[in-house]
Amino acid sequence: MHPFEAHPIVYKIEENGAIFVIRIRHRHEDWTGDPV
Numbered sequence: 001m002h003p004f005e006a007h008p009i010v011y012k013i014e015e016n017g018a019i020f021v022i023r024i025r026h027r028h029e030d031w032t033g034d035p036v
Contacts, residue, residue, distance in 0.1 A: 008023075009021065009022070009023050010022040010023075
């Protein structure tokens with residue numbers, strides 16, 4: 001996990017070297033207008 005400003009960033013490095021990244025969205029963001 002890597003915090004960036006108000007957003008924690010969760011990432012996992014797969015065995016094949018691929019990096020899977022999840023950004024935990026802030027509850028005040030407009031999730032419907034910008035889904036990801």
